[in-house]
Amino acid sequence: MTLNGLCATFYEMTDPFILKLILSFITGSLWITIGTVLAERYGTKIGGLVAGLPSTILVSLFFIAWTQSVETATAATTVVPIVGGINCLFIIVYIYLIRTGFWLALSGALAVWFFSSLILVIIGFNSFPFSVFAYICMLVFSYRVAEHKFSVRSESGKKMQYTAPIILSRGAFSGLVIVIAVVMTKIGGPLIGGAFTMFPAMFIGTLFITYFTHGASFSSAVMKSSIPGAVSVVVYGVSVRYTYVPLGLLPGTLVSLLIAFCCSLLIHQFMTRHTA
Numbered sequence: 001m002t003l004n005g006l007c008a009t010f011y012e013m014t015d016p017f018i019l020k021l022i023l024s025f026i027t028g029s030l031w032i033t034i035g036t037v038l039a040e041r042y043g044t045k046i047g048g049l050v051a052g053l054p055s056t057i058l059v060s061l062f063f064i065a066w067t068q069s070v071e072t073a074t075a076a077t078t079v080v081p082i083v084g085g086i087n088c089l090f091i092i093v094y095i096y097l098i099r100t101g102f103w104l105a106l107s108g109a110l111a112v113w114f115f116s117s118l119i120l121v122i123i124g125f126n127s128f129p130f131s132v133f134a135y136i137c138m139l140v141f142s143y144r145v146a147e148h149k150f151s152v153r154s155e156s157g158k159k160m161q162y163t164a165p166i167i168l169s170r171g172a173f174s175g176l177v178i179v180i181a182v183v184m185t186k187i188g189g190p191l192i193g194g195a196f197t198m199f200p201a202m203f204i205g206t207l208f209i210t211y212f213t214h215g216a217s218f219s220s221a222v223m224k225s226s227i228p229g230a231v232s233v234v235v236y237g238v239s240v241r242y243t244y245v246p247l248g249l250l251p252g253t254l255v256s257l258l259i260a261f262c263c264s265l266l267i268h269q270f271m272t273r274h275t276a
Contacts, residue, residue: 020063021179027055029175033167036209036222044154044221045271047206049229054236054260056201061240062253070244070252079120080237082131083198085138086116087230090200091223092142094207095150098216106207113200128241135234143227152224155217198233228267236260 039047057080065073090109097105125131146152203226211219239256247255 017063017067020059021183024056024059025175025179027059029171033171036206036213039210039218039222040214043156044218045225045268047210047222047225049225049264049268049271053229053264054233054257057198057233057237058253058257061237061244062249065244065249070249074241074244077237077241078128078131079125080131080198080241081128081135081234082120082125083117084230084234084237085135085142086113087198087200087203088138088142088227089113089116091203091227092145092150094203095146095152095220095223098211098220102211102216106204109200132238139227139231146224146227150220150224152220154225155221198237225271228271229264231267232260232264235263 034050036047038050061073061076064076090113093112094105094109097108203223206226207219207223210222236256236259239259240252243252243255245252
């Protein structure tokens, strides 16, 4: 039996949305747990890079294409770049407000994200070129503010003794955050679903763990590194837009992942040479 045949058989035996939630929980918990461990061992630049790798968007777009169509998944990518820019603003607001307390910082950052995304839904945003342009503007603005205005400096690794309860609790919390975001993608159509494929669930899980484990400065440093690190997420969404229809679901996903990981390597080189 071919790979497509196996996938089709498995699909018929499994509720696709339940499967989506399970895979979202697994990928989210693994990604965030690995990212925070790497940040603690090797420094905030590595942690921010891992936190920015495609995770929620990978699962969400895959299942939109699988359960609906590749054309629907392609339509959902229209808002991916601009919401990626809103995610950058989410990080900036968090870093700015963290000096006043964690919960205010998180609430303020989420308020900015929801308000900005709500505007896109209200106006029925549907311009991919402007989406890309807006993302580039917000990316450059956010990076410059974090690096030069807020003067957030990267930090080296921290000594940490890992136990099974610590790893499992991180994984469970991170997976739950991702699952909530995935549930929201099911509520709306391509616009709302597309926006929630970019919901900063990875960032939320990461900042929770880093703040309550190592404090505000370490958490801010990881988040600053996530601004350029998350470029690979937008690159993945753009790649899906141009690969799903001509290549099909599985080849399009693999090619888009390869492009995103190559982008991550380039970003890592940039961060190593040019960020403090």
